[in-house]
Amino acid sequence: MGSALPLGDPAPADGSLPDDLVLDPTQDFGVYLHVPFCRVRCGYCDFNTYTAGELRGARQDAYADDVLREIALSRGVLAARAPLRPASTVFFGGGTPTLLPAGDLARMLAGVRDTFGLASGAEVTVEANPDTVTPALADSLATAGVTRMSIGMQSAVPHVLRVLDRTHDPAGVSRAVAAARGAGLDVSVDLIYGAPGESLDDWRASVDAAVGLSPDHVSAYALIVEDGTKLARQIRRGEVPEPDDDLQADMYELVDETLDAAGFAWYEVSNWATAPAHRSRHNLAYWRGTDWWGYGPGAHSHVAGLRWWNVKHPAAYAGRLAAGESPAAGRERPDEAARRLEDVLLRSRIAEGLAVSELEASGRHAVAALIADGLIDAAAALHGRVVLTRRGRLLADAVVRALTA
Known part of the structure; x- marks a missing residue:
């Protein structure tokens, strides 16, 4: 389970926006769909995610219906203020979205399409753990309208994967990429560097392996030790060393040099793409400060300078929506x-x-x-x-x- 929600003003039960908020109907509109389920909790993870034993009555098989209720609520909130805009980007994040059946993800995407429409050439991304990806899943997602898969590779070195508590093996990444490619999807691979015990040679092996998969996009993030995680406790007890800032700097230089030589260009500090068309347009919208609505427990939204965030637990999220109320827990206007x-x-x-x-x-x-x-x-x-x-x-x-x- 992730860190505490930010402090802010109370959000109205009906989800309505402030009377003086002015929406720009010409600005791009993005959709984030949070799927908060994981088979196991990775020791470094601080995201708002839940294993089966932490759901406390929330039903994973009913989750798509819960999200569809929030989508319906959002239509009324936004339509009351300005013409609805088609979604330029849709991003299924987690958690592990591909723990849900492909049909559930397809229904959620159809809910977005039926409510807002999808802009011409809309980017639709699904995050996936390698060990959940099969050719059948990738084909089903592509048929539903998904255009891009972001695969959580993290490392190609077994002992690094173990210290990160990842459940896949390096060969699984290659199989996942092949399945996504076979379905005609763009492919991004995500890497993490600076794990306890990871050497510069380990990192070089992972970067070379990622390049060898010929993805369209690579993300590489420095490991950050978040309070309250298993990794933070292990470091505090002296069981593993904390990340070395100088080594992480060397690792960043290595990945940037290697990707540049392989034909990738950086477009954000931690992201590289083979061409502008393969950049993550959804994440660029965050960095540029445009509008998006985040659906799901703990999801954050931003519209015309107003930010709000949903209750964290899936049971509380489902309960509010079943009662006809907004799941928003608080909001702020910087x-x-x-x-x-x-x-x-x-x-x-x-x-x-x-x-x-x-x-x-x-x-x-x-x-x-x-x-x-x-x-x-x-x-x-x-x-x-x-x-x-x-x-x-x-x-x-x-x-x-x-x-x-």
């Missing part, structure tokens, strides 16, 4: 200063960067020093854009602090 800070934080992470002119005076004055330190690309800055160098990506938090001081 002020202008907070929105400006977040905009710099998120948009500086992507390859398109942000305009120097959008910074406050202190931030504009900091650009020259950041160029001198090798953190911001000089050529891009001459064209009025703040774009991180590889060194800048490693020190992105420091860059943001300088730009917003």
